[in-house]
Amino acid sequence: MQTPSDKALVPFVSVDHMMGLVHHIGLPRVLTELATCIEDDFRRWPHFDKTPRVASHSDVGVIELMPTSDGDLYGFKYVNGHPGNMRTGLQTVTAFGMLARVDNGYPVLLSEMTLLTAIRTAATSAMAARHLAPAGATTMAMIGNGAQSEFQCLAMQAICGISHVRLYDIDPAATAKAKRNLAGSGLQVTACTTPQEAILGAQIITTCTADKQYATILTDNMVGAGVHINAIGGDCPGKTELHPDILRRSAIFVEYPEQTRIEGEIQQLAPDHPVTELWQVITGQAQGRRDARQITLFDSVGFAIEDFSALRYIRDRIKGTAFFQPLDLLADPDDPRDLFGMLMRAAPGKAA
Amino acid sequence: MQTPSDKALVPFVSVDHMMGLVHHIGLPRVLTELATCIEDDFRRWPHFDKTPRVASHSDVGVIELMPTSDGDLYGFKYVNGHPGNMRTGLQTVTAFGMLARVDNGYPVLLSEMTLLTAIRTAATSAMAARHLAPAGATTMAMIGNGAQSEFQCLAMQAICGISHVRLYDIDPAATAKAKRNLAGSGLQVTACTTPQEAILGAQIITTCTADKQYATILTDNMVGAGVHINAIGGDCPGKTELHPDILRRSAIFVEYPEQTRIEGEIQQLAPDHPVTELWQVITGQAQGRRDARQITLFDSVGFAIEDFSALRYIRDRIKGTAFFQPLDLLADPDDPRDLFGMLMRAAPGKAA
Incomplete structure (x- = not known):
């Protein structure tokens, strides 16, 4: 295999990494820091690109995409809500999300958000209650x-x-x-x-x-x-x-x-x-x-801004830790116009 | 670490896997099979949940989410378009996408789509030209x-x-x-x-x-x-x-x-x-x-249905191959209401 370049690799926070990170920092501190982070983003509310989430409803639940952007970073969350899932041993809500740079569209973080949504929802509730x-x-x-x-x-x-x-x-x-x-x-x-x-x-x-x-x-x-x-x-x-x-x-x-x-x-x-x-x-x-x-x-x-705050917080907090892995998510040919050449050079038997 | 259950693991097709799969099948055959797959989905066009993509524009480019659903599967693609990227050695377009089950909202595939978008766009063009x-x-x-x-x-x-x-x-x-x-x-x-x-x-x-x-x-x-x-x-x-x-x-x-x-x-x-x-x-x-x-x-x-077809094709085609890896993307506690307990049991020093 060809070794992907740094540009092709996106930091990915798995469920296991997220649990490790939360224990590393301590849950009460995560909740407190994240509440501050969400409050900071609420303070600059008019700066955000806001849209109601994009929902796909069915008889048994809903699947939603929740995008937002502050002009520097773009974030979105995928999240489902299926109240009947519990009966079959599944989570009612599962989620994952992503942050990307607005200036070039490249993702900078992919993260589980089932746990993170639970944490950001609690942090938002407590931040609101404080007021x-x-x-x-x-x-x-x-x-x-x-x-x-x-x-x-x-x-x-x-x-x-x-x-x-x-x-x-x-x-x-x-x-x-x-x-x-x-x-x-x-x-x-x-x-x-x-x-x-x-x-x-x-x-x-x-x-x-x-x-x-x-x-x-x-x-x-x-x-x-x-x-x-x-x-x-x-x-x-x-x-x-x-x-x-x-x-x-x-x-x-x-x-x-x-x-x-x-x-x-x-x-x-x-x-x-x-x-x-x-x-x-x-x-x-x-x-x-x-x-x-x-x-x-x-x-x-x-709301999407709360997820944006949470992803931003995680991106900052994984720096210098081992609580993520690089994911080969993006094609990155040496010559950006030569996507096809990259594919051809990956043919079995070709030297990298 | 706790070993995630099967439910928590989502098959992930990296760029390297995608290139391997394309060579395994052969690019002309991938293009032909995918064109058929897209044509099949165009044939059942009225069955799909359709919406214009959700675009976030900036001065230098656009970031888009493209969701659709046929009632059984839900799919979306994240894609950017930044014409100036080439000047800094980056791809104009990068993309990734996901398929999920509508009945429970659980993702069943996460895949790179920079290469796959190039392939599906070409397959769509040729399918249209055939007509x-x-x-x-x-x-x-x-x-x-x-x-x-x-x-x-x-x-x-x-x-x-x-x-x-x-x-x-x-x-x-x-x-x-x-x-x-x-x-x-x-x-x-x-x-x-x-x-x-x-x-x-x-x-x-x-x-x-x-x-x-x-x-x-x-x-x-x-x-x-x-x-x-x-x-x-x-x-x-x-x-x-x-x-x-x-x-x-x-x-x-x-x-x-x-x-x-x-x-x-x-x-x-x-x-x-x-x-x-x-x-x-x-x-x-x-x-x-x-x-x-x-x-x-x-x-x-x-359009989103073309990406849906492409993801559906990849999901079918990776079966029985090594061109994917299981990704620990979803939290899956033994008791679905006990997300917190799952987190607590992951504390350092706790037995799994």
Whole structure:
């Protein structure tokens, strides 16, 4: 074989590498650093090329491409969402992503993003809660104890100072799993048997369930004054978690309205229902929480800029480590017009 | 490290593997088989989920995502186009792509597509020429002798029976390179010093130049009755190769009008100028070439279904070969809800 040139090789972060990198840095530190990275990119929101994700829907799920660019780097994520996968032993969500240089189009990073999406989603939730949750919040209700739940709890601990989480899932085995995984985290963990029990005393309520249907995880009478709701499970058309009356009582914050109105909880409301863009809260252009009694709602569906931030973070963090491998992804002939000659020189029996 | 399960591993075809596979099968046979594969997918055109590619333009180039799905498989390609890259020793176009199952969203193939795009573009051109070129065509003019040119010549030879190619490029070194590469192909090759000379006696004229600007590679008086023009270099807004008067004298065939009107030669014409979709010619729903004197023009910009066909072909053809490697791209915990547990068990010092 011909040895590919450096230009042909793209650093690839496998699942195993990603796990190694996270342990090398430490998960709480990864969550904290990534939240800062995402906040930095939200601060320069107007600089980004933004578009709603490109979704391909089927009866059983969705496959999406989420591209964005800041003019220097271009990034995209491939991600699927198939709620029925769990029944056959598969992940509901899997993902991978890529960063490339805008000036020449060459990829500079290819990475697994199943784990990284879980981490960036938790970091985004906690970053938003840092801006929106009531001061001195100590307790979070975690409704839905699937693959995302432990990351949410640890991000809220590391970034917002939450010390107590109250877990509920329709499946007690999921709650038991999350409780087991959080042992040793320093969090006080309470397993609950109803959503009503879970939200007792919670200043932050996180909902993260996976059914692809209109569901009412929280009803109106369950939500008292002053809480912050972090709603991350309603993230595609026809998939919601909150009763519309809760939405009408809340100050609603979103990532990218054009996408959230299609996919988020607010798909249940009129298309002109007022919402605030989170980046404007971060830059001080819009008000966040008004007072201690207001209900704030982060109607989060996940946006391409968060993935861009995560890929950018990983690209910086793998430097000088062994947590990647060079991948022979790009053809790179000596003469760029001589792609055919490169192929011919690779014929069996030819000298390299 | 934990050994990833089969579900976590995605077959990856590197550039080196792709070159090995092409030599293993033989390039003329790859071109012929792939043309059949593309034609089969054009035949079932209405079954596909179609959307214009998602383009991110900058001053110096474009980065695109090209997704499509036939309901069973979903595919997309990442591709850039940067005409200035050549000056710094980089490829104008690089690409990679992926196939996934629609029913669970899991990727089943990741592949280099820089080489594969060159091959599929040539196979598509020849497949279209088989339907549109005048009967008994033996000579092709190849205007633009860059990375795509030799593939075009060999595809027209293997699929349309072309025996003579007449090469022209603004840079004689490119022509010399193509002529050298085609020695031994069985094609009669004539190097020409002007476009006028190149088209002498040609029944097929292929234009494939790379400037990102309105250019006039062919002027009206150069194009006589009965030729088939295969225009593949005009493929983004502001980038064309033919004088509009040629277009007005031609019967124009396109892949996907919604995309071609933005990117193809016909961006120079009124938005309602009549065009025929190639798939309808293939299925017999529309007429192809009407008579021996008609000028036919395939205004080709490249469409996602061609990449889908190419990925599908590669997926089938690597079976039972060593021309791929399993890539640890997907997180696959034993319990799909226990992504966090999988991460924890990967901590250094933990038994797998």
